[in-house]
Amino acid sequence: MRLSPNIELLFGEAGPDLGDRIRAASKAGFGAVELWSLRDLESVERAVEETGVQVTAALVEYPPKTSFTFPGTDHTAYFEMVDRAVENARRIGCPRLVLASGLGFPGASRQRNLDILAEVFATVVSRTAGSGIGFALEPVNTRVDHPGALLDRTADAVRVARAVGSDRFGILYDLYHSLTEGEDQATELANAGGLVHYVQIADVPGRGEPGSGDVDWALQLGVLRAAGYTGPIGLEYYPTVDSAESVRHIKEVER
Template sequence: MFQLSPNIELLFTEAGPDAADRIRAAAAAGFDAVEMWGTLDKDITAIRTALDDTGVTMTSVIAEPRTNFTLPGTDLKPFFDGLDRGVENARRLGCPRIVLGSGIGFPGAKRAQNLDKLVEVFREAVSRTEGSGVKLVLEPVNTRVDHPGALLDRTAEAVAVARAVGADSFGILYDLYHSVTEGEDPAAVLADAGELVDYVQIADAPGRGEPGSGALDWAAQLRVLRESGYDGPIGLEYFPTVDTVTSVRHIREKLG
């Protein structure tokens, strides 16, 4: 059985605005892991205390700012400064990975040049974070519905970038919802991604709600994940269509 990790930016909001309170609510609902988005505006000490008190682990956080790279004359300092702080916060929280976005790319550059530039940027990111114990994972996102203009919208290109970066501390995040929404065949893209998949997130499609709210065959999709060799945690990054208690029940019916 996969370890399920609800996203506390979207779930357990009934517990209030503080991440620490949402972690405690997730623990009370029977979860032993959570994920969240950014850390730079969070009370890391309070979150660490909540994790320690409940025994819950943090499975992923997001690097900030979600830089929209530009070329020429690119100023990458905000990206690297934010990454340094985010990795340190992830380390303090015992979180093993931080998620990178591609931004919108470098305007004026051809797609191949954009991807080459990403490889250059992420190699530098790997060098800066070496020895931190925090893995960098690159997330492709769909451009059809949620992220118009994003550079990386295909799993295969994220895989190509990760292979070119060529570091054990760099992998990809495979988000089933983004992949299906973009029109990909999960079995095909996961077969090519192999060992580069370090983390998985899910939501149903269409709608990006909890599993069971859309049209995906969850027994089949979980089988695809298992057959790909993935056995890590699954982030529940979805917008609940019902209250959290009911939503959690739906999750366990579909994924338990």
């Protein structure tokens, strides 16, 4: 499995510049990284060209607070933000952008909220046709990290992705968020089928590096393999030790 450290959280020892963090990740033996914000683009672009490291994922919006206007009103500003993110992703060779659900629409049922998300994201896919950029919708936990977020269930993100109905649109399955919500990984992955376009991991509890919490990583990675996922795995955790050392456990288990 291709490990992709999040350079907003890892390799901070190299300094604040994302390009320098990419170089540090490359020196540590990684051929891929992920990031949150599409900032330091010139530096990231140069580092990618120098090292050959691929940026596997970035957020459309950082921080991921996405709050659409009310249904039936003008979503132009949101779509223009997505357009800019797509242009920036293409510039640094990033093949996918991560979407957030936001808090939902007040007064609307949960099902209606999911329908609205599907309508908005279907438009996103349509207006970015030919860009080569895919999208992954991320459900997050509301118990610890994102109280109030609309999408806190993997199954609901899958429902939205099925409604969008595009091979350029899937979900981001974050094992940390899923386990924090008390979900069963095998069940969620079986329900999602081929809609899992990206995976991220962190240990539970604490959101630290693999090995710092209670997750049985040999078991969980085995479930992921059995589900047929072969894409990159984003290391989106808060390291409690040096960045290079923090990946030791997951590298050993991954073998």
